[in-house]
Amino acid sequence: MSNDTTGSRTGASAPRRIRTDARRNVEALLDAAKTVFGTSGVDAPAKEITDLAGVGVGTLYRHFPQRSDLIKAVIEREIDACADAAPALAAEHPPGIALARWLERLAAFVVTKRGFAAALHSGDPAFDGLSGYLMEKLGPALGSLLDAATAADEIRAVVSSQDLLYAVAKLCAPLPDEEPDYGRRMVALLVDGLRSIDTQR
Amino acid sequence: MSNDTTGSRTGASAPRRIRTDARRNVEALLDAAKTVFGTSGVDAPAKEITDLAGVGVGTLYRHFPQRSDLIKAVIEREIDACADAAPALAAEHPPGIALARWLERLAAFVVTKRGFAAALHSGDPAFDGLSGYLMEKLGPALGSLLDAATAADEIRAVVSSQDLLYAVAKLCAPLPDEEPDYGRRMVALLVDGLRSIDTQR
């Protein structure tokens, strides 16, 4: 009676490890959903996703009871990937270039993932917290790039990472009739501005 | 054989007048849709709308074969209302105040109508042209207010109506975790800046 059936040190919160097939299915679903969302939009039939993932519908609903759960998971995964790209860039390039490259990558993400801006602006309470997640994950990543670039005297210290993040998010959520790379151009301009140390008095 | 069956002067393009009951139903549907969209979101069941409008589902689909047609029509109607408000404001207030009031009204529209930002950012080609419609209708309305205010020396002539329009549209499409009146505040700030003639050298 007094024995912990799992033997785990973490206690009541982790009664058992997640089954490996379950994790594999979740990954397959997220991959499939990312692809299908890109092809047919976020309102694509569930069957299209489950077929591509090679699982039954039941499995989809087990892991993502609401469609918004699936959308959120896909987006959060992309945000993570974006954050993870920062250290590699920082290692490969001088600070100013690393920052520019990373912002380009962020802009590309926001521009191409229409579903992202749509979810962010949908007003659906299911997506509350998404922009919080964005700040939380990307804020530090951007912050360290920014600090490094500032310390190396490659940019002017005039913006916070939050300022930049929101600026990119808002500028890159394009209006339909805008030229397609309006957002990217504006961000590039912004970065050029930041890096224009030598033209300053 | 050679007779025009309608007797209309406009020729082939207007074979017959639109039936008054049809027009009445369209109006009822738009009113109902506006209300229901506000209450239950743009994905509300069609029945909810037709019931409120007091018509059958068939009637909805006759006039708006796609849901996006209905959404577009509702939004365009609000845009029209916004544009129509300009002359009245211009008649009642001095130019600078009229401009400020109108921008407040525009901001309120963008902020409250979540569906607007969502449609604009959805990426669905069905909504292409919406932002064009916005520019086309609101551009001149804002332009005349702006010209009047500039002529009366109540604001500085530093922005185009398109600049202002896009600025409002983008600033007021709020991220979920932002304070709710972030957009309104930013627009107010913008207007204050425009009107700060006396503090300029």
Added chain:
DNA sequence: TATAGTTCCGGAAAGAGATTCCGCTTCACT
């Protein structure tokens, strides 16, 4: 490795809502 106890899976079935279709009504014009 064999066993017991869970967790997870697939896909049929039920439910919910969207969309079509057509006989009947209402309107505009003469």
Added chain:
DNA sequence: AGTGAAGCGGAATCTCTTTCCGGAACTATA
């Protein structure tokens, strides 16, 4: 008033979502 077109309602149909449960697969233990 008569006539033909336009429009209407809502039952029927179709599509997609969501639930449900018998059985398969996995993990922990001996």
